Amino acid sequence: MYVAVKGGERAIENAHRLLANVRRGDQSVPELSLDQISEQLGLAVDRVMSEGSLYDRELAALAIKQARGDLIEAIFLVRAFRATLPRFGASEPVNTGAMRVQRRVSSTFKDIPGGQILGPTFDYTHRLLDPSLAEGFVPEAPAVAEASTAPTPRVTDILGRDGLIETSPQAGDGASVGDLTREPLNFPADRDLRLQNLARGDEGFLLAMGYSTQRGYGRNHPFAGEIRFGEVEVELIAEDVGFAVPLGAIELTECQMVNQFKGSATEAPCFTRGYGLAFGQSERKTMSMALVDRALRARELGEEALAPAQDEEFVLSHSDNVQATGFVEHLKLPHYVDFQSELGLLRKLRREFAESTAVANASNAMKEAAE
Amino acid sequence: MAVLAHAEAGEIAARLRTIPLPGHQDLRAPENGLVMLRGRVGGDGAPFNLGEATVSRAAVRLASGEVGFGYTLGRDGEKARLIALCDALVQSRDFGAVVERDVIAPLREQLRVKRKRQAEETAATKVDFYTMVRGEG
Incomplete structure (x- = not known):
């Protein structure tokens, strides 16, 4: 008999509501804007664009905000978004x-x-935490030098x-470019x-x-x-x-x-x-x-x-x-039926083990008695 | 025209407002989509697919018949429409010169200044190697 288990809807809805509040954090602290993320957490945005495989700074910043800074979750959101848009074509290879x-x-x-x-670059920095960055830091204007035309x-x-x-290997005439988003x-x-x-x-x-x-x-x-x-x-x-x-x-x-x-x-x-x-x-x-x-x-x-x-x-x-x-995290989703069958099998194996041990013990006991 | 893709929609719109525009209509309403960006193996070899970018496009037709196309990175459909409008206007005998002078040229200059500034900041981080001479020459 198949018994459907229902009843998660309200818990899910409330969990998402709670998430929205936890994501926002203490509301007396100002909210992050997408510009702030894009401008001040630029390398996180770059990573989400690269691995999300979608060049759009604003979307990547939104994904980072929505994912509470979990970059893999943000990448997931960006990948899901790209599936909603039609493709106009492919660019000329960039030079x-x-x-x-x-x-x-x-x-x-x-x-x-x-x-x-x-x-x-971070290269040649001393990798010491800088307390002056904690608040109100205004950087010195960048140095300038005559731009080179070389x-x-x-x-x-x-x-x-x-x-x-x-x-570098060159493409053959009329060779198509492989696309793993398509095949x-x-x-x-x-x-x-x-x-x-x-x-x-x-x-x-x-x-x-x-x-x-x-x-x-x-x-x-x-x-x-x-x-x-x-x-x-x-x-x-x-x-x-x-x-x-x-x-x-x-x-x-x-x-x-x-x-x-x-x-x-x-x-x-x-x-x-x-x-x-x-x-x-x-x-x-x-x-x-x-x-x-x-x-x-x-x-x-x-x-x-x-x-x-x-x-x-x-x-x-x-x-x-x-x-x-996706594959690792799916393990936390309900596997009750799978697990029940595993549990059933394990109980059967243990029963068999117990029976065979009992038989062995009994025969040992008889052997000892005979000696 | 490339300069328009580098400008903000608001900047293009503000400059277009200074021109009494002829009648025009959307031939293709602004729409968002994706373009697969390609690189080359080793920078100069066979192409490969690097990843996609969001792109907006639109097409505009002037009452006098000129058709303009607008394409730009990003999801700002209004910007694509403004680029399409400019593209149509530059083909028009009556508006080509004024759009070039009042819209495109100032935006080109603005982009040039921005890039020059960036190039100067970059140039300041160029390494000047020198050799230490030790002992008595």
Whole structure:
């Protein structure tokens, strides 16, 4: 007999009402505005846009507010929102070489054309808590210097001129671009799908995977060839217009990892590469992504693939925090019927155990008595 | 026209108010949607899908027949409509020059100033390496 269990509705409704109050907190404290989140918690917004896979600062700020600062919950909200809108098309691939650079560093060459530009960074701060930030802090105006008109070519382009680094794979004529929001991921996955997966993958997961390669689990000798952050223009070939229309600019971070050599009897040895790209200022994310992208190329580069970070199925199947949290967190939803059947089975096993023990004890007792 | 996508709807509207506008109608009412943003492997290789962005679009037709299209990042449909209106106006013999002069040019200048300021702040964080000379030269 199936017995439906009802009665949660009012409790759920009241729980959500309570949540709304707890989210707001002490109402004598001023409410956070979306602008405050977007302006003052900008890196949280960047992360939610990257992993929510939707570039919209205001929506990401709203999601962070609604999720009480739980970024994975916020990412979930953003992903759910994107499913409600039609898609107008795909942009022209952005040109990161033409980025209006706000930060650009290379750990491989001191004197890169265009220079080492630190921009707004936590690097070289002392990581000491600053009590002056607690309230009423007004920063000194930024220093200014004459803006340079010198181009900032990618470090990989400079290495590429001398053939010291492999060239980027080019698309074949009429090749379509894989899209895992449209078709489920199959293995082996091509580089376009792997990069899409990593771009929306969980920063913590990718950080751990990238770190594991540095600790020897799929070592690939990385150098941060270049990390750049800034604005790039976006264009869309609009079908109704018939040519590329400008959509505005987005902020991106790009990481070019330069890794140890490959070569063969017919090809001179050259550096290999891993690539990272993400919305906003997301340095840790793009560096981790580039390490993992390179590790996942083990098969293509004829390397032994024994480490977790080189296992494409393992990495790509576990990188998505919305999928992961869905499966982990569903465990807290009612499983009463499942659990009843488990309980029934366990009781039966215990009964059988008890019976067999009783039989064994009885036979032992008889044996002892006989001796 | 690219400059309009970088401006706020309010800024475009305020500048358009200074022009006596001809009759026009929405050919496509403003709507919100998504565009899949693409990057390239290694920055210069085969394209891949990076993630989506919200985009608004609209189309406007002037009474004189010119059709303008407006596309912009974000969910501000009114901004897309204003861009479409400007796009139609710049094609018009009567309004092209005045829209360029009173709407687009000032917004272009505003964007230039903003970008110059940002470039100067960025330039101040450029590293100047120097070599320490030790001992007696």
